[in-house]
Amino acid sequence: xxxLKLDRVGLPESSEALRTEVRGFLEANRDxxxxxxxxxxxxxxxxxxAKLGAQGWIGMTWPKAYGGGExxxxxxxxxxxxxxxxxxxxxxxxxxxxQSGPLLLRFGSEAQRAEYLPAIAxxxxxxxxxxxxxxxxxxxxxxxxAARKVDGGWVINGTKIWTTxxxxxxxxxxxxxxEPGSERHAGLSQLIVDLRNDGxxxxxxxxxxxxxxxxxxxxxxxxxxxxxxxxxPGNGWQQVTSELAYERSGPERFLSAFRVxxxxxxxxxxxxxxxxxxxxxxxAAQLMTLRRMSVSVAGMLxxxxxxxxxxxxxxxxxxxxxxxxxDMARLAASDRRSSAFRRCYEETMxxxxxxxxxxxxxxxxxxxxxxxxxLR
Amino acid sequence: xxxxxxxxxxxxxxxxxxxxxxxxxxxxxxxxxxQGLHASLVENGFHELGSAGSGTGADExxxxxxxxxxxxxxxxxxxxxxxxxxxxxxxxxxGIGEVDGDVVRDVPWGRAVRRVVGITxxxxxxxxxxxxxxxxxxxxxxxxPRDDIALTAxxxxxxxPVDPGHWLALSRVALMAGGLRSALAQAIRYATEREQxxxxxxxxQAIQHTLAVMAAEVAAAGRAADAAVSAVGSEREEAxxxxxxxxxxxxxxxxxxxxxxxxGAIGFTHEHRLHHTTRRLWAxxxxxxxxxxxxxxxxxxxxxxxxxxxxxxxxxxx
Ligand SMILES: Cc1cc2nc3c(=O)[nH]c(=O)nc-3n(C[C@H](O)[C@H](O)[C@H](O)COP(=O)(O)OP(=O)(O)OC[C@H]3O[C@@H](n4cnc5c(N)ncnc54)[C@H](O)[C@@H]3O)c2cc1C
Numbered sequence: 001x002x003x004l005k006l007d008r009v010g011l012p013e014s015s016e017a018l019r020t021e022v023r024g025f026l027e028a029n030r031d032x033x034x035x036x037x038x039x040x041x042x043x044x045x046x047x048x049x050a051k052l053g054a055q056g057w058i059g060m061t062w063p064k065a066y067g068g069g070e071x072x073x074x075x076x077x078x079x080x081x082x083x084x085x086x087x088x089x090x091x092x093x094x095x096x097x098x099q100s101g102p103l104l105l106r107f108g109s110e111a112q113r114a115e116y117l118p119a120i121a122x123x124x125x126x127x128x129x130x131x132x133x134x135x136x137x138x139x140x141x142x143x144x145x146a147a148r149k150v151d152g153g154w155v156i157n158g159t160k161i162w163t164t165x166x167x168x169x170x171x172x173x174x175x176x177x178x179e180p181g182s183e184r185h186a187g188l189s190q191l192i193v194d195l196r197n198d199g200x201x202x203x204x205x206x207x208x209x210x211x212x213x214x215x216x217x218x219x220x221x222x223x224x225x226x227x228x229x230x231x232x233p234g235n236g237w238q239q240v241t242s243e244l245a246y247e248r249s250g251p252e253r254f255l256s257a258f259r260v261x262x263x264x265x266x267x268x269x270x271x272x273x274x275x276x277x278x279x280x281x282x283x284a285a286q287l288m289t290l291r292r293m294s295v296s297v298a299g300m301l302x303x304x305x306x307x308x309x310x311x312x313x314x315x316x317x318x319x320x321x322x323x324x325x326x327d328m329a330r331l332a333a334s335d336r337r338s339s340a341f342r343r344c345y346e347e348t349m350x351x352x353x354x355x356x357x358x359x360x361x362x363x364x365x366x367x368x369x370x371x372x373x374x375l376r
Numbered sequence: 377x378x379x380x381x382x383x384x385x386x387x388x389x390x391x392x393x394x395x396x397x398x399x400x401x402x403x404x405x406x407x408x409x410x411q412g413l414h415a416s417l418v419e420n421g422f423h424e425l426g427s428a429g430s431g432t433g434a435d436e437x438x439x440x441x442x443x444x445x446x447x448x449x450x451x452x453x454x455x456x457x458x459x460x461x462x463x464x465x466x467x468x469x470x471g472i473g474e475v476d477g478d479v480v481r482d483v484p485w486g487r488a489v490r491r492v493v494g495i496t497x498x499x500x501x502x503x504x505x506x507x508x509x510x511x512x513x514x515x516x517x518x519x520x521p522r523d524d525i526a527l528t529a530x531x532x533x534x535x536x537p538v539d540p541g542h543w544l545a546l547s548r549v550a551l552m553a554g555g556l557r558s559a560l561a562q563a564i565r566y567a568t569e570r571e572q573x574x575x576x577x578x579x580x581q582a583i584q585h586t587l588a589v590m591a592a593e594v595a596a597a598g599r600a601a602d603a604a605v606s607a608v609g610s611e612r613e614e615a616x617x618x619x620x621x622x623x624x625x626x627x628x629x630x631x632x633x634x635x636x637x638x639x640g641a642i643g644f645t646h647e648h649r650l651h652h653t654t655r656r657l658w659a660x661x662x663x664x665x666x667x668x669x670x671x672x673x674x675x676x677x678x679x680x681x682x683x684x685x686x687x688x689x690x691x692x693x694x
Binding site for chain 1: 378564567568578579581583584585587588589591592593594595596598599600602603606615616618619620622623626667668670671672673674675676677678679681682683684686687690691693694
């Protein structure tokens with residue numbers, strides 16, 4: 001059973017120095033900010049991503065040989081939290097930096113690393129995640145999209161859905177069944193699909209807040225060459241699950257609604273009532289605690305510890321926080337008229353249903369935690 | 377430093393594990409002073425944790441209190457250790473309450489302790505009474521004695537080197553962090569032992585999710601408590617303490633309720649041990665400022681930064 005004890009980890013002095021640099025950069029790029037909310041997936045801005053790449057703030061922990069910075073997880077933590085809190089548009093490079101790059105580093109071929117990683121680190125190459133399908137949500141092992149072996153490569157047929165930014169990004173790492181007749185965890189592989197050139201049909205799906213961020217991606221006999229298989233064919237399940245651990249404990253799991261808190265404090269102003277103070281304090285207490293938990297997990301990752309359960313704890317609490325906080329803020333600000341607050345609240349509220357779905361639903365995470373407790 | 381803390385925690389775990397049982401908890405609840413337990417703690421030097429010359433500080437003191445909370449140790453340990461750290465070590469126990477006119481209110485085990493300390497919120501001056509006279513016997517909702525002691529003219533007035541109200545609130549934070557962990561552990565153990573519908577109830581997803589939610593709350597409370605302990609004496613002391621008292625209190629609401637739900641009717645009996653933990657949690661979250669009182673303090677600190685200073689405030693907590 002996991003001890004559930006989060007180590008007493010603080011960010012080192014050197015990372016704090018980096019914070020000043022990031023704030024200076026953000027100040028100098030005020031024009032790109034703030035995006036009215038701090039949701040990591042709602043501002044796609046290639047120009048901004050390229051600027052971050054030029055700063056060395058993408059692929060920060062990767063080897064220099066692949067364009068990385070060989071920096072610590074703490075440094076990466078500081079950069080990502082500063083960007084999110086400022087409402088910076090980070091969606092373009094986000095998945096490539098957080099997930100696809102590390103996946104390729106770990107399982108990709110030498111040629112793949114050399115081809116894809118430097119461009120990601122420059123902030124010029126963007127990736128999507130092709131896991132979910134119309135009939136495959138939480139039960140990821142039920143994927144049906146299949147790739148048939150042909151001379152020199154694979155031919156894909158099937159449909160992926162909810163694929164964030166597939167209509168804007170360059171590549172999608174796609175989980176497909178490569179062994180005919182295989183079931184569940186066996187016979188799965190990850191293929192790199194070139195979204196702009198391979199012929200997959202990408203159709204944006206409008207979400208309830210009016211945005212068009214996720215997509216349906218349809219494959220009709222789409223050919224992908226052999227050199228775009230990530231890792232060994234058939235090893236897809238192991239790869240895809242290792243990918244999820246990175247996905248769960250970062251600051252994007254509790255900061256999506258942060259700007260609402262800022263606007264609440266602004267609306268409350270210099271003459272707060274006792275109940276407004278209590279609401280601000282309550283939110284601050286939860287936020288401060290979540291951030292410490294999340295930094296602890298970053299530290300445990302840095303120390304090479306196994307953190308799957310701890311990461312799930314952070315996501316569980318963090319998603320609930322970012323989902324419920326706009327509502328706490330709304331009630332707290334009842335007596336204040338502030339158009340900035342309303343705008344930020346409404347925008348975040350309309351995105352909030354997704355917070356406990358994307359990256360593993362609340363129910364699935366609770367199952368992960370329960371397993372960590374030795375109950376399953 | 378941290379090795380020493382781990383050693384203290386391990387030793388305390390063993391000692392409380394061996395000595396604190398249901399019979400002792402019941403006896404204490406009837407008002408019987410647990411001299412045997414007190415003597416064992418003194419013998420092992422735990423009463424000196426955090427005192428000058430002991431080679432330990434606030435870190436060890438509060439880490440020990442967390443273990444005491446986990447075991448619901450039925451002694452005024454927070455008071456005893458803190459009074460020793462502030463005023464010099466005595467072998468007998470101490471109790472600390474708030475000065476209210478001519479009494480010191482709600483002193484833990486006021487009837488049995490050798491020394492009573494009265495604090496006033498926001499002041500570093502404390503009163504010290506060495507021959508306590510009980511004017512009213514009472515108890516908190518956990519049945520822990522909370523007695524009013526006469527503030528007599530011969531009481532000494534002394535300055536202490538810390539904010540007394542902060543230390544007392546932090547002691548309840550540490551006790552809660554430990555008690556929460558215990559409530560979770562008890563619920564997990566019970567869920568894996570109790571069978572219904574032909575299998576352990578821990579196999580039902582509804583129960584698993586309840587336990588997972590508890591675990592998340594316990595982890596949050598533990599991390600918040602630890603942050604507050606490491607901020608003692610720093611400029612962040614009040615802010616981190618406020619966050620921790622609020623966050624731990626919120627965790628209590630979730631965890632105590634859920635622990636009882638998982639235990640079914642047996643957990644509602646006096647016979648069962650669970651209530652010694654949950655009733656203490658409900659009492660501790662109210663002592664020395666409840667969630668809202670501390671949320672207001674933290675809210676005032678945050679609002680004073682202005683909206684554009686909020687993020688800097690959050691991130692300057694190291
Ligand atoms: C904004 C957004 C962006 C996304 N981006 C991507 C992306 O880029 N790439 C990608 O591949 N996917 C993406 N997704 C999809 C996301 O991963 C899925 O939504 C998620 O895995 C859940 O699948 P589902 O929506 O089909 O719900 P379902 O799995 O059908 O679940 C419906 C409900 O049933 C519950 N449930 C399911 N199984 C169980 C169980 N065993 N026990 C208890 N309850 C259960 C769920 O928790 C949920 O409450 C995105 C989703 C959103 C909302």
